[in-house]
Amino acid sequence: EPEVTQTPSHQVTQMGQEVILRCVPISNHLYFYWYRQILGQKVEFLVSFYNNEISEKSEIFDDQFSVERPDGSNFTLKIRSTKLEDSAMYFCASRVGLTEKLFFGSGTQLSVL
Amino acid sequence: EDQVTQSPEALRLQEGESSSLNCSYTVSGLRGLFWYRQDPGKGPEFLFTLYSAGEEKEKERLKATLTKKESFLHITAPKPEDSATYLCAVPNQAGTALIFGKGTTLSVSS
Numbered sequence: 001e002p003e004v005t006q007t008p009s010h011q012v013t014q015m016g017q018e019v020i021l022r023c024v025p026i027s028n029h030l031y032f033y034w035y036r037q038i039l040g041q042k043v044e045f046l047v048s049f050y051n052n053e054i055s056e057k058s059e060i061f062d063d064q065f066s067v068e069r070p071d072g073s074n075f076t077l078k079i080r081s082t083k084l085e086d087s088a089m090y091f092c093a094s095r096v097g098l099t100e101k102l103f104f105g106s107g108t109q110l111s112v113l
Numbered sequence: 114e115d116q117v118t119q120s121p122e123a124l125r126l127q128e129g130e131s132s133s134l135n136c137s138y139t140v141s142g143l144r145g146l147f148w149y150r151q152d153p154g155k156g157p158e159f160l161f162t163l164y165s166a167g168e169e170k171e172k173e174r175l176k177a178t179l180t181k182k183e184s185f186l187h188i189t190a191p192k193p194e195d196s197a198t199y200l201c202a203v204p205n206q207a208g209t210a211l212i213f214g215k216g217t218t219l220s221v222s223s
Contacts, residue, residue: 004156033210043157043200043213056209091156098208099145104156 002026006092006105013082013112021077021108023092032075033093033102034067036060043091049075082112116140117214119201125220129190134217136201137183144208146184148177149200151216157200160186191221 005024013019025032034046047057049067066078075094079086089109093102120135138146145164149157161170163179170177174195176187186199198218202211 042215045210045212048210056205056207101147101159101162102211103159106156
């Protein structure tokens with residue numbers, strides 16, 4: 001079964017450093033997403049991406065965050081200057097259409113020290 | 114204001130003891146209600162989508178039902194391997210993203 005692939009599985013960084021989280025969505029999917037989950041809390045929407053542009057973003061997704069689909073297969077989330085409160089599990093997700101189910105990757109655990 | 118509210122937050126069952134989880138939602142013009150299972154340290158795994166009131170879907174020991182304001186996930190004769198967090202999600206008003214509830218953490222002991 002096709003799956004969403006995320007790398008790395010764990011990332012440790014110092015506060016103020018830039019990090020890039022990488023995802024390879026399922027190949028025929030058109031809609032791409034980033035979600036995050038702080039330990040013990042709910043899965044929170046960050047951003048959706050369609051047709052090479054952001055279609056919606058949450059209030060969490062401020063100027064420190066950016067997304068890119070550089071080559072038609074990868075989908076990346078960049079955090080420009082990490083803060084302690086950015087520590088969370090980040091999930092990439094994709095789907096074929098807006099009413100279809102979301103497929104999630106296994107996540108990148110980001111720890112900001 | 115939360116669009117999706119799940120209850121209870123946690124549920125402990127004995128193996129074989131059936132029960133139900135609740136998901137209530139406030140979005141109007143529902144365009145699908147989604148149930149996911151999440152194991153610790155993993156991404157959510159899709160279970161069901163329900164689109165209209167009265168619809169039911171089943172998978173092994175799980176059955177999901179939908180009314181105009183809530184959905185239930187019924188677990189019949191659960192086994193320890195059913196232990197997980199069960200998440201409910203609905204599309205936001207624009208329909209561009211899924212919004213998740215906080216989940217119900219189910220523990221089934223043998």
